[in-house]
Amino acid sequence: MSQVSVKILQQDYVLSCPDGQEEALREAVAKANLAMLPxxxxxxxxxxxxxxxxxxxxxxxxxQALQKHIQQLPLQAQAMPFVPPAADNARLRALIERLDQALAAPAAQTNA
Known part of the structure; x- marks a missing residue:
């Protein structure tokens, strides 16, 4: 655990946070400070x-509003199937053809 010194509304605080999360804590403090000032x-x-x-x-x-929005995302994703762009679609077809050829090659060798 790290100790981080911060200032909230002109008052100094020392907060604990997991190692490596110091910058995220400082950003959260800045957001809280901006919310409290007005x-x-x-x-x-x-x-x-x-x-x-x-x-x-x-x-x-x-x-709470974000959590509700996130919970609705999978429902929206199921209702709208993913359709790759045309360029990606062509690349996927080419990849499938190469995979089919590679998988067929060992079968052809064992039959020969």
């Missing part, structure tokens, strides 16, 4: 804690 500047939010709670709820709401 909340802190509004007259309705008086504390960092309120801004953090509202930002967390907003992130959870966005995450």
């Amino acid at each position: 909340l802190c500047e509004s007259a309705k939010v008086r504390t960092r804690e309120q801004a953090a709670v509202l930002a967390a709820v907003n992130f959870a709401f966005q995450n």
Whole structure:
């Protein structure tokens, strides 16, 4: 585990994260900071804690919407079969022909 020093709303924090994930954590902190700044500047939010709670709820709401979208993706993929572009289609046919020839060659050798 790594220790990463970050600043959120002008307050210093030391956070733990898995090794190799330091940059991802810094990006997440920057995103959280950007989400909380406008909340802190509004007259309705008086504390960092309120801004953090509202930002967390907003992130959870966005995450929930993304999860629902992801769950629907396989259904859309089943409804729409994959059709390769014409160039890929020709390459696939050529590859299948080569495979057929290669598979037929050992059978022809054993019959000879």
